[in-house]
Amino acid sequence: MIAIEALIKIVILLLVVLGIVAYLVLLERKVSAYMQDRIGPNRVGPKGLFQPIADILKLILKEMIVPEKANSFIHALAPIISITVAVGALAVIPFGNYIVIGGQKISLMIANVNIGVLYILAMSSLGVYGITLSGWASNSKYSLLGGLRSSAQMISYELSLGLSLIGVFMIDRTLQLDRITMAQSMGLWNIVYQPLGFLVFVTAAFAETNRLPFDLPEAEPELVGGYHTEYSGMRWGLFFLSEYTNMIVSSAVMVSLYFGGWSLPYVNYAAMAPNLAALVQVVTFFAKLGVIIFIFMWVRWTLPRFRYDQLMNVGWKVMLPLAILNLLGTGAVLLAVK
Amino acid sequence: MMTNGNGKTGPKLTLWEKLYFPEIIHGMSITIRAFFRPKFTRQYPEERWTPPPVFRGRPVLVMEDETKVERCVACGLCARVCPSLAIEVQAAETELDKERYPERFEINMLRCIFCGFCEEVCPEEAIIMSKDFEITFTDPRDAIFGKEKLLIPASHLKDRLEFLKQYR
Numbered sequence: 001m002i003a004i005e006a007l008i009k010i011v012i013l014l015l016v017v018l019g020i021v022a023y024l025v026l027l028e029r030k031v032s033a034y035m036q037d038r039i040g041p042n043r044v045g046p047k048g049l050f051q052p053i054a055d056i057l058k059l060i061l062k063e064m065i066v067p068e069k070a071n072s073f074i075h076a077l078a079p080i081i082s083i084t085v086a087v088g089a090l091a092v093i094p095f096g097n098y099i100v101i102g103g104q105k106i107s108l109m110i111a112n113v114n115i116g117v118l119y120i121l122a123m124s125s126l127g128v129y130g131i132t133l134s135g136w137a138s139n140s141k142y143s144l145l146g147g148l149r150s151s152a153q154m155i156s157y158e159l160s161l162g163l164s165l166i167g168v169f170m171i172d173r174t175l176q177l178d179r180i181t182m183a184q185s186m187g188l189w190n191i192v193y194q195p196l197g198f199l200v201f202v203t204a205a206f207a208e209t210n211r212l213p214f215d216l217p218e219a220e221p222e223l224v225g226g227y228h229t230e231y232s233g234m235r236w237g238l239f240f241l242s243e244y245t246n247m248i249v250s251s252a253v254m255v256s257l258y259f260g261g262w263s264l265p266y267v268n269y270a271a272m273a274p275n276l277a278a279l280v281q282v283v284t285f286f287a288k289l290g291v292i293i294f295i296f297m298w299v300r301w302t303l304p305r306f307r308y309d310q311l312m313n314v315g316w317k318v319m320l321p322l323a324i325l326n327l328l329g330t331g332a333v334l335l336a337v338k
Numbered sequence: 339m340m341t342n343g344n345g346k347t348g349p350k351l352t353l354w355e356k357l358y359f360p361e362i363i364h365g366m367s368i369t370i371r372a373f374f375r376p377k378f379t380r381q382y383p384e385e386r387w388t389p390p391p392v393f394r395g396r397p398v399l400v401m402e403d404e405t406k407v408e409r410c411v412a413c414g415l416c417a418r419v420c421p422s423l424a425i426e427v428q429a430a431e432t433e434l435d436k437e438r439y440p441e442r443f444e445i446n447m448l449r450c451i452f453c454g455f456c457e458e459v460c461p462e463e464a465i466i467m468s469k470d471f472e473i474t475f476t477d478p479r480d481a482i483f484g485k486e487k488l489l490i491p492a493s494h495l496k497d498r499l500e501f502l503k504q505y506r
Binding site for chain 1: 370
């Protein structure tokens, strides 16, 4: 019974998230266009709304070219690792509290793992395998450079990413995202307690998702296409989808940890019918998610790319000390309050 | 020499600028303003553009409205001046006052560079640049425009003829 329930939730979540991802691509193109005084895609369907369908259809129909000297097995495996890991991280994110069907409470997260956030961090660190392996397997210097950059970038940012989150865990005394959300729905959002930690986390999340200003693994002007230079068709599409799924995961973690997840201040969910409350919660969650994703895009179309040494400098000399400072500060305050 | 504190040349940054975030927010305020600015993209096939008289579109031959006769006297100056050798004129005699007329007048639109020299050199104001810039063909043989495509009544070309009068 639990397995069936989980399976149904997985299917629904996959469909919803992949649909959102497809439309995020359209949103990204629209946002970039509007910020550059253009209109953006508006030809396919009303207001260009069918553009993602056309894009995906094109990607599926295109030939998947494998370079002659590439390691064809790893070449095929790399995009699968990327997308699996990206989608897998969504399993522990609470999109709402619970719904009631036939007198049974069904929680709106797929797996209630007691190490929640740690699992997400582990999954997103695995994502670097997809990129590095694709760079290595392609047998092309540009891909290899992109893959190497990706792993170096990951090492410099993973540490401050993890450290910046510890402050939140210290306050809420749990790693489970639903409990952290619950704690925030009772009191203030964590962003109030952890502004510095949030800044470090946001910056590291940009690096984690390989988006501008830290998209060095796919720096087009320097590396042709970066790690996916030798990819085409739907395999390339999988990398593309996993980039946007990663963005959703990062934004969802940000919403759950710092912006109160599905909760809204001054709303009494207990007074509502449980299913209505769940609907309100899910809508709230996705609205918050949308705002964060818009900020991701907004930053992308504002900032230029960091140079490689600048990225390393920021990672090791600025972010890491700040994260440790935040950790010590939080600990000192918690001790003093106690 | 100015250094930016990293031993590299460049403008010296103030502490405020070195903090990154204030300047990032400044940059983001610029892009969000652009986001809400009205867009001026012309939706081309639906929204057409009428060029001003200065515009040099494809060269055409002026045809008198009443007589339906072209002004051209087949002197061949345009063919002579054409830098890309796009124009070919074959003259013949006629009963009319002008005595000569172009039996064949062809412009190869693949060669034409829209320089307007033909218009400038023409003593009769017979070949002028029109407003037509939508010239397409799917076969290179269709690119050679004969008299049937080139002859345009003078009343359709008023703007350009007026414009030319001002500058001659």
